[in-house]
Amino acid sequence: MSVPLLPLTRIPLLLVDDHPVVIEGIKSLLKSEADLPVVAQACSGQEALDVLAMHPEVLVAVLDLNMPGMSGTELAIAIRAQRPQVRILILSMFHDHASVAEVLEAGCAGYVLKTSTKSELTLAIREVAAGHNYFSGEVGATMLQNLQLSGLRERPQEPRANELTNREREILQLIAREYSNSHIAETLFISERTVETHRKNILTKTxxxxxxxxxxxxxxHKLIG
Structure with missing residues (x-):
């Protein structure tokens, strides 16, 4: 099912990159976007954590992946531990197999290449702020290759997608977009207890x-793009 973006009038941002010129470039790109104010910036992981503590309004953190000291994924894990409501968007020049796997394991909501256009960057920020995931096309291709290289092709003993009920397929799609149980319940007009039951069944079946x-x-199973 198609889930509309939640309307957000303002998405305060934290930008983190060890190259100040990159931060300034992103700020320049975003200055015409009234709903995407850059309220905080940092050039290292520790500085980012210090700055974030002073800016409780931050909703999305845009992080460079490769930084000295604390990497982007290490910083993402630290931010999620301290401020789980902050959504993490990784920005990098690279989309190799190891980097993509590391970003997914860190629980980041998005991964955009530094070669992306302004329109893709702003779309990615708004998507992750609305509770969705966003990955550049090249990153998505690497994710699929990772599945193949790790032997995660569909196996005969693996449950087929059509063994899920229509409701379970709907809920799986929303889980993949990182919707909370309460948000899923609200979207599908069912109780949180029902969502939790479906979630357990989906984990078991898959x-x-x-x-x-x-x-x-x-x-x-091509249930999400």
């Missing part, structure tokens, strides 16, 4: 142990 596993399953 032989998955985490949201990452569910996303991989949904991608293999």
């Amino acid at each position: 032989n998955s142990k985490s949201v990452v596993g569910l996303i991989q399953y949904a991608m293999r």
Whole structure:
């Protein structure tokens, strides 16, 4: 099912990159976007954590992946531990297999290449702020290759997608977009208890142990793009 973006009038941003010129370039790109104010910036992981503590309004953190000291994924994990409501968008020049796997494991909501256009960057920020995931096309291709290289092609003993009920397929799609149980319940007009029951059944039927596993399953069966 198609889920509309939640209307957000203002999405305060934290920008983190060890090259100040990159931060200034992004700020310049975004200055005409009234709903995307850059309220904080930092050039290292520790500085980012210090700055974030002074800016509780931040909703999305745009992080460079490769930084000295604390990497982008290490910083993402630290931010999610301290401020789980902050959505993480990784910005990088690279989309190799190891980097993509690391970003997924860190629970980041998006991954955009530094070669992306302004329109893709602003779309990615708004998507992750609305509770969705966003990956550049090249990153998505690497994700699929990772599934193949790790032997995660569909196997005969793996449950087929059509063994999920229509409701379970709907819920799986929303879980893959990182919707909370309460948000899923509100979207589908069902109770949170019902969502939790469906979630447990989906994990069992797909032989998955985490949201990452569910996303991989949904991608293999073309339930999400």
